[in-house]
Amino acid sequence: MSGTVLMMTLLGTAGVLFAVIRSRSSAPPRSGASSANEHQRLPENALRVLFAELSLDEEITLLCRLSPEMAEWMNLLAEDEVDEAMRRAEAVHAATPGSRAATCFLMRARFAMGDNQGAAQVAQAYFSAVGISEIESLLQTWHHLRAMNVFPDKETARQVVGVIVELNDFEKGGPAIPITLSAHLDGSSVLHRGRRRVPAGPDSRRPVHEATMRLVAAASDVDRPPPTARSTKPVEGLLMRFTLLSPGGPSVVELDIAQVKGNEDHPLFQLLLLTMDLVMKKQADLAA
Incomplete structure (x- = not known):
């Protein structure tokens, strides 16, 4: 491929809208917006970031x-x-192969040249x-490769290497609060109550880290269907959806909390138990 065509291909990425970064929900809500945010599901663009x-x-x-x-x-x-752009990117990648910028730039250049x-x-x-x-980036990289x-x-x-759990919280008999829990093999986790992140920043507490590892380990042992496209439909009622994240693509497993709760013989009982344990540990700061 000529340098001109490569240039035009890569520059075409600049036309992508910045809606994804604007829709991330990590910023604290404005005063008075907390309750409303809790009852709104994460925007689809933010979910696409979460699901890599x-x-x-x-x-x-x-x-x-x-x-x-x-x-x-x-x-x-x-x-x-x-040529200069490629030279500089390749130099950074050679010196620091963990550079996300160099990795993405060079992958895109290779794809543009037909060099998969x-x-x-x-x-x-x-x-x-x-x-x-860097579990999120690992999953995102495999997403690019599979494409x-x-x-x-x-x-x-x-x-x-990770699992994302979606469910509803009917706390105090009020309207459902969508819960989105992300847990990764490295022990990192993110919990959203609606559009509000809990806690607001990184969570390095040891009990949370350990609970996260237990949940991912249990998810690894679950019988699961072949990878498929993630369901974009919100979970309803007492449905709980587990999206198991792997380099081969996401696999989706669902359960009805009413049917599994209290049934220790159910194959997904342990997954339910560990999910609720992690959610409670993530929310522990709210009671402080």
Whole structure:
């Protein structure tokens, strides 16, 4: 592929809207908005970030705002300095293979040139550098690769590295509060009550970390269907939805809380128990 075509392909990512980054719900709600936010489901764009479903172009667009290096390389492309942009990105990747900006830039360049194997090699260097310390980015990278028909081996494909749980909280008999719980193999977790993150910032408490690890381990042992597209339909009533996250793609398992609660013989009982334990630990600061 010519440098001009490569330049136009990569610059096309700049046309992606910044709605995703604006819709993230980590910012604290305005005064008086807390109650209303609790009863609203996370926006779909925020859910796509949570489920690691951004396209590579969308991620590059976000990185242009977050990474000075990515912005610099894209500016070089705009000035028709394709070779220099590639040289600088490759230098960063060689020195720091865990660089998210260099990984995404070079993967996109390889894909644009029809070199899917080259993109996979860039990704593999990234995986080796970050291990399980960047689960969200690992899942996002595999999402990019699968979109270009590059798939993991069977063992890697089935490794559960995270789980997202969706349910409703009917606290105090009021309107349902949508609960979205994200738990990862590295022990990180994020809980949203509606659009409100609880707690508001990173949660490094040891009991939370341990409860997260137990939940992901239990999710790994669940019999699950083949990977499929994530359901975008909100859960209703006492339905609880588990989306098991793996390099091979998401697998969805659902249960009815009324049928499973108190039934220790049910195959999903332990998953329900560990989910509620983690939710309670994440919310523990509210009672303080």
